[in-house]
Amino acid sequence: MNRQLKLLEYALAGLTRRKGKNVALLLVYAFTIAALGSVLFLTDALRSEARQTLDHAPEMVVQRISAGRHELIPRSYATTIAQLPGVRQATPRVWGYYYDALVRANFTLMGVTEPETQIKDLQGQLPAADNECAVGIGIADIFGATIGDSLVLVDAHGKNRVFAISGIFSAHSALLTHDLILMPEPALRAFFNLDPTVATDIAVSIANPREITTLAKKVRYHLPDTRPISRSEILHTYDSIFNWRSGMMFAVSVAALIAFCILAWDKATGISADEKREIGILKAVGWNTGDVMAIKFWEGLILSLSAFLIGTIAAWLHVFVLGAPALTPILKGWSVLFPPFSLQPVTDPYQILVLAFLTIAPYLACTLIPAWKTAVTAPEQAMRS
Amino acid sequence: MLLKTEHLSKIYNRGRPDELTALNAVSLEVHTGEAIALCGPSGSGKTTLLSLLACMSRPTSGQVWFDGKSISRLPERFLAALRRDHFGYIFQQFNLIRDLSVIDNISIPLLPGTLSPQQIRKRGMSVLEQLDLADKAKQKACQLSGGEQQRVAIARALIGNPQVIIADEPTAHLDHSLTNDLLNILSALHAGGATLLIATHDPAIYHHPLIQRTITLHNGSLADLLAP
Amino acid sequence: MILHPGILALLGGSLLSVLLLIKASGLGLTILLRWDGTSSSEQQLALEHKTWLISSLLNAGLGFQIVSGVLFLATVEAIHPLFVGAMCATGTLNANLVGWLVLLVKGLLFFAAALWVIFNRLDQRSEDAPLLRPKYLALLLITPLAFLDLTLQYSFFSGLHPDIITSCCGSLFSEQGQSVLSELAALPPVTAMALFFPVIAIYYVLTLCCLRSQNALLRYLLFITVIVAFFIALAAIISFISLYLYQMPSHHCPFDLLQAHYNYIGYPLYAGLFGGTLFGLLPGLAAPLQHHPSLSAHIDQLDRHWLWISLIGMTVFLAIALWPMLFAPFTLLRSG
Numbered sequence: 001m002n003r004q005l006k007l008l009e010y011a012l013a014g015l016t017r018r019k020g021k022n023v024a025l026l027l028v029y030a031f032t033i034a035a036l037g038s039v040l041f042l043t044d045a046l047r048s049e050a051r052q053t054l055d056h057a058p059e060m061v062v063q064r065i066s067a068g069r070h071e072l073i074p075r076s077y078a079t080t081i082a083q084l085p086g087v088r089q090a091t092p093r094v095w096g097y098y099y100d101a102l103v104r105a106n107f108t109l110m111g112v113t114e115p116e117t118q119i120k121d122l123q124g125q126l127p128a129a130d131n132e133c134a135v136g137i138g139i140a141d142i143f144g145a146t147i148g149d150s151l152v153l154v155d156a157h158g159k160n161r162v163f164a165i166s167g168i169f170s171a172h173s174a175l176l177t178h179d180l181i182l183m184p185e186p187a188l189r190a191f192f193n194l195d196p197t198v199a200t201d202i203a204v205s206i207a208n209p210r211e212i213t214t215l216a217k218k219v220r221y222h223l224p225d226t227r228p229i230s231r232s233e234i235l236h237t238y239d240s241i242f243n244w245r246s247g248m249m250f251a252v253s254v255a256a257l258i259a260f261c262i263l264a265w266d267k268a269t270g271i272s273a274d275e276k277r278e279i280g281i282l283k284a285v286g287w288n289t290g291d292v293m294a295i296k297f298w299e300g301l302i303l304s305l306s307a308f309l310i311g312t313i314a315a316w317l318h319v320f321v322l323g324a325p326a327l328t329p330i331l332k333g334w335s336v337l338f339p340p341f342s343l344q345p346v347t348d349p350y351q352i353l354v355l356a357f358l359t360i361a362p363y364l365a366c367t368l369i370p371a372w373k374t375a376v377t378a379p380e381q382a383m384r385s
Numbered sequence: 386m387l388l389k390t391e392h393l394s395k396i397y398n399r400g401r402p403d404e405l406t407a408l409n410a411v412s413l414e415v416h417t418g419e420a421i422a423l424c425g426p427s428g429s430g431k432t433t434l435l436s437l438l439a440c441m442s443r444p445t446s447g448q449v450w451f452d453g454k455s456i457s458r459l460p461e462r463f464l465a466a467l468r469r470d471h472f473g474y475i476f477q478q479f480n481l482i483r484d485l486s487v488i489d490n491i492s493i494p495l496l497p498g499t500l501s502p503q504q505i506r507k508r509g510m511s512v513l514e515q516l517d518l519a520d521k522a523k524q525k526a527c528q529l530s531g532g533e534q535q536r537v538a539i540a541r542a543l544i545g546n547p548q549v550i551i552a553d554e555p556t557a558h559l560d561h562s563l564t565n566d567l568l569n570i571l572s573a574l575h576a577g578g579a580t581l582l583i584a585t586h587d588p589a590i591y592h593h594p595l596i597q598r599t600i601t602l603h604n605g606s607l608a609d610l611l612a613p
Numbered sequence: 614m615i616l617h618p619g620i621l622a623l624l625g626g627s628l629l630s631v632l633l634l635i636k637a638s639g640l641g642l643t644i645l646l647r648w649d650g651t652s653s654s655e656q657q658l659a660l661e662h663k664t665w666l667i668s669s670l671l672n673a674g675l676g677f678q679i680v681s682g683v684l685f686l687a688t689v690e691a692i693h694p695l696f697v698g699a700m701c702a703t704g705t706l707n708a709n710l711v712g713w714l715v716l717l718v719k720g721l722l723f724f725a726a727a728l729w730v731i732f733n734r735l736d737q738r739s740e741d742a743p744l745l746r747p748k749y750l751a752l753l754l755i756t757p758l759a760f761l762d763l764t765l766q767y768s769f770f771s772g773l774h775p776d777i778i779t780s781c782c783g784s785l786f787s788e789q790g791q792s793v794l795s796e797l798a799a800l801p802p803v804t805a806m807a808l809f810f811p812v813i814a815i816y817y818v819l820t821l822c823c824l825r826s827q828n829a830l831l832r833y834l835l836f837i838t839v840i841v842a843f844f845i846a847l848a849a850i851i852s853f854i855s856l857y858l859y860q861m862p863s864h865h866c867p868f869d870l871l872q873a874h875y876n877y878i879g880y881p882l883y884a885g886l887f888g889g890t891l892f893g894l895l896p897g898l899a900a901p902l903q904h905h906p907s908l909s910a911h912i913d914q915l916d917r918h919w920l921w922i923s924l925i926g927m928t929v930f931l932a933i934a935l936w937p938m939l940f941a942p943f944t945l946l947r948s949g
């Protein structure tokens with residue numbers, strides 16, 4: 001133990017003595033780690049944001065399916081579902097997508113049934129009157145609108161309707177509310193020209209999450225033309241999308257890492273005459289091959305840990321402070337209206353572990369054989385230099 | 386008897402066209418406390434013999450005994466431990482690590498051992514005081530004069546309290562007065578009980594009263610054994 | 614196949630360690646064929662140099678195994694939201710039958726690599742390396758195991774599809790299930806305790822006896838006891854230790870312990886158990902080597918270290934396991 005500490009100290013001194021070579025290596029290494037770390041942090045932050053938002057979603061949503069197509073669902077289904085044991089509440093919802101030709105973007109229009117409810121992250125109020133609406137930050141930004149301004153939308157009869165903006169969702173919940181427009185349900189029915197007996201789908205809240213699967217089966221049994229979707233299913237769809245995207249970017253970064261390891265190998269093999277002489281001296285005065293390999297291992301570990309620290313901090317700043325400017329172009333295709341990043345800085349120990357494992361292990365493995373090659377220098381060497 | 390060799394041979398590049406017999410059946414004995422000069426023309430195998438005696442390489446055939454124990458087939462880690470604990474080596478070219486401080490340079494042999502850093506430093510300082518170098522402890526090795534470098538190299542050889550001090554042409558790079566200084570230091574060490582083995586071309590050494598015995602090598606074989 | 618960073622890291626890492634081990638066993642094979650301890654030829658010197666490389670390849674391999682074991686469990690936990698029905702690592706492992714096999718092979722590989730590294734150290738302390746041949750023969754067996762680990766891991770992860778509906782601890786460790794694991798959970802706490810406490814008591818008695826006596830038989834007994842105790846302890850974790858740690862009457866999951874939510878208490882718990890087991894095996898394994906004159910003094914010296922480390926490991930494990938039983942308000946077995 002003591003011995004390893006002394007060798008560690010010697011390795012540290014050795015690194016500072018060969019500053020030029022090591023600083024260059026450290027910077028390239030740290031840059032590779034920062035690139036990989038940015039991808040990991042960004043996708044993880046997006047994923048956890050999506051999940052947080054979905055936490056408030058209903059446990060189950062029931063849609064009606066006709067010939068495989070999403071169809072309007074009769075409101076009476078809600079009553080049937082509400083009577084199933086275990087169901088706390090079944091609420092018919094009215095919502096739909098709306099294409100705005102002026103700004104060429106898709107919005108999500110949704111009906112509110114209880115305008116009194118308090119919603120987190122909402123500035124202003126939920127719409128109470130028929131000509132009021134609450135909008136997401138993305139829409140407010142597109143139209144440059146603030147609370148009290150009015151919004152013009154074209155309804156199902158092709159007529160312009162004017163809505164006063166009563167509230168705006170703040171950036172915190174941007175991922176789900178970004179392109180959202182909320183209005184009182186009767187107003188939305190009129191806007192979409194919907195029959196009062198139908199709804200878009202039914203949100204079901206369930207007391208015991210363990211019963212979701214059973215209840216889904218029961219709903220299918222009683223209402224064979226429906227499709228129950230549980231929240232965990234929505235969650236894992238999100239997760240799969242994120243995993244796929246991050247996987248792609250990740251593969252690219254790993255290629256960079258491999259390139260770096262080749263560089264590291266090259267550096268480690270091309271050992272200078274000075275270093276070779278030093279190792280000869282160490283061996284001649286009583287060090288064995290294992291001692292020399294130990295200092296080489298410590299050198300590698302110090303180098304990769306410092307690169308890891310620098311790279312991780314750089315990635316963190318890049319993603320959470322600067323908003324990942326280098327990565328957004330790749331992720332943009334994900335959504336029509338991509339929410340601007342106001343990512344909560346999350347640091348998951350697991351992500352750090354993955355990043356550490358991915359970047360430190362290959363480097364140490366790459367330097368193992370070159371280190372051994374220098375360490376077996378014959379001690380006699382010192383007598384003939 | 387401290388060191389003994391029996392039919393010691395060293396053949397370099399064995400089985401290849403450039404095969405070379407550097408030592409041929411050398412048998413000799415070194416007693417505790419002796420001071421021996423190893424002479425012979427260039428290429429006669431002095432350095433080769435010293436490296437075998439100092440546990441730095443292994444013979445092609447024959448045996449080396451240290452303190453009654455055969456060391457010629459020991460695994461490397463045991464040879465290294467022997468070098469560290471019982472031998473002090475003074476090289477012809479000083480072999481200091483240029484941009485390391487004097488105290489760090491002389492501490493190197495003890496780093497893999499069991500002593501704590503404080504104990505190593507204490508030992509290092511006492512050796513430096515013995516050699517009049519205490520005020521240079523923090524200076525880098527490359528900023529020292531030749532004579533000072535030589536004394537640092539000696540300090541490094543002494544830090545492990547070795548039983549045997551081996552020097553390979555220690556005066557090759559020194560002028561007359563520095564050679565005298567060196568001989569004074571070696572005499573003091575010898576008086577302190579150390580065994581000395583010095584390979585040299587320099588008459589100033591092998592005619593010095595310190596030397597009790599001279600061994601001469603010729604083409605890898607012992608030429609004669611002279612009494613003092 | 615899911616392109617998850619953790620999965621890529623695990624597969625890449627496994628591939629790397631297989632490559633390191635292939636290199637090591639190639640060198641080991643050369644040594645087995647050519648080693649001649651009495652020769653001082655250049656070739657023999659080169660072989661001796663190779664032993665250093667093999668040691669460090671194996672050290673790296675062991676370090677890798679430890680980290681990758683942790684990473685495997687963490688990854689399996691991290692990807693559970695991808696599977697309907699999975700609520701923790703158990704759910705992911707169940708998504709594909711190979712999952713549990715991977716865990717088993719990883720455990721075996723850990724013990725094999727750790728034993729190799731420890732006996733290699735012991736051998737290096739002697740001047741004549743009497744364990745050289747058995748050592749490098751064993752190496753030839755570890756390498757296929759690492760390869761198995763890689764292929765099993767690959768087939769596990771490539772068989773995972775996000776639409777798999779799996780079952781989780783709720784059903785797997787439920788007392789009504791039919792699998793071996795649910796048998797364990799169904800093992801009534803009283804029965805599990807009746808097995809666990811005596812075997813732990815025997816372990817302590819034997820270890821203390823070994824510390825006082827040089828008797829080889831005691832060490833063989835300790836060896837067997839430690840293996841039995843290891844499996845009983847794992848069963849006990851599922852059967853009742855987890856209940857106390859979670860303070861819930863029916864939460865049997867052995868992996869949730871590793872979560873931040875439970876302060877990562879599972880890591881010291883399992884580290885204590887694995888460490889205590891590993892070092893408890895050593896005196897029994899080393900006892901037959903006493904007849905090598907060059908090893909016996911070293912074994913005598915190390916024997917005490919091993920016994921103490923084993924004792925410390927087991928005690929850490931036991932302390933964590935017993936703490937909530939003794940001091941927490943939750944009670945599983947009501948008196949009366």
Ligand SMILES: Nc1ncnc2c1ncn2[C@@H]1O[C@H](COP(=O)(O)OP(=O)(O)OP(=O)(O)O)[C@@H](O)[C@H]1O
Pocket residue numbers: 397398405406407425426427428429430431432433434
């Ligand atoms: N590593 C080696 N490989 C091949 N030949 C070597 C090697 N080292 C030394 N020799 C040869 O062995 C012979 C003896 O060398 P050695 O260095 O022992 O002589 P020396 O007596 O110390 O000479 P000098 O007085 O010049 O230092 C020389 O001919 C030299 O060329």
Ligand SMILES: [Mg+2]
Pocket residue numbers: 431432433553
């Ligand atoms: Mg010479």
